[in-house]
Amino acid sequence: MPGPPWWYGKFQNAGHRVTLPRQIILGILSRTSKHLSAEEIYLSVHRTYPAVGLTTIYRTLQLLVHLGIVFKFDFGDGRSRYELTASQKQKHHHHLICRRCGRVIDYTDFIEEEREVFNKVEKILSQKYNFKINNHQVHFYGLCDKCQ
Amino acid sequence: MPGPPWWYGKFQNAGHRVTLPRQIILGILSRTSKHLSAEEIYLSVHRTYPAVGLTTIYRTLQLLVHLGIVFKFDFGDGRSRYELTASQKQKHHHHLICRRCGRVIDYTDFIEEEREVFNKVEKILSQKYNFKINNHQVHFYGLCDKCQ
DNA sequence: TTTCTTATTGCAAATGGTTTTCATTATCAT
DNA sequence: ATGATAATGAAAACCATTTGCAATAAGAAA
Structure with missing residues (x-):
């Protein structure tokens, strides 16, 4: 499936840059069917891109939620969990x-x-x-x- | 409406004591129609019973949730909010x-x-x-x- | 491609709601 | 009234998340 991913336009319109950490995080979210926490995403990112910090994960998730690309859930285990709002997996x-x-x-x-x-x-x-x-x-x- | 309150039995059955702080907290919850946070409940309790500490509020709420007497909500403002599961007001x-x-x-x-x-x-x-x-x-x- | 503006990032430190520790107090069965 | 122990309060610990700031990199313009 070539062409820019579906969320690309949302970034452009809002004047946000498409950075590597953001692409990686979106990649992870689009490949899972789980409800990942910030830390779980961090660990997953960290395996291939150790330079990306936990802070960036939090800031990116915050942005994605704000853009309506990601849902933030609270299942009562003391941490927020995140899911793409739309994807093949979800x-x-x-x-x-x-x-x-x-x-x-x-x-x-x-x-x-x-x-x-x-x-x-x-x-x-x-x-x-x-x-x-x-x-x-x-x-x-x-x-x-x-x-x- | 005389007689013990509806939640009395739930305490007894589970072997929990009916203490003053617990009665006060349940009283506040049964008189409001808002979604109170632990701190808001604490402040409310504190006006009449300054001796009751915030820790007790948290522990009591945890117990009430566990007994199914209270719902715990997350509305995304960084703190949990609580409501009675059943009451005239709710x-x-x-x-x-x-x-x-x-x-x-x-x-x-x-x-x-x-x-x-x-x-x-x-x-x-x-x-x-x-x-x-x-x-x-x-x-x-x-x-x-x-x-x- | 190179330059320039500034959004983004990483690290460390700060924040703040909630939980834990522990000695003291109070409930309630006996 | 008494005793066993659940419950409490105060202070400290926890820990997910946010913030400050200097360094970096995305993307528009030249």
């Missing part, structure tokens, strides 16, 4: 979180049906509260099979 | 969060489809992933009227 999904062991399951079941409802709800909420809604997240909390 | 609701100013709006006026989908999805997910689901949270992210 279809739109919601989360099932175990309160005991912290396991997170992505599910896409009924996502279409959910999406229809959410579209409708978003439209209603946008009007009622005069809110410009960009995205949503759904978390179900409970106990996984091993922890019951 | 009906089940979802959140609308402004990415810019951090304002959080609760909404409870669900449309029928919304309820149906959640009931259905919850049931199916429980079976498919053998998860015992206790609750869910829904966050819509966007820009509020003032921040657009």
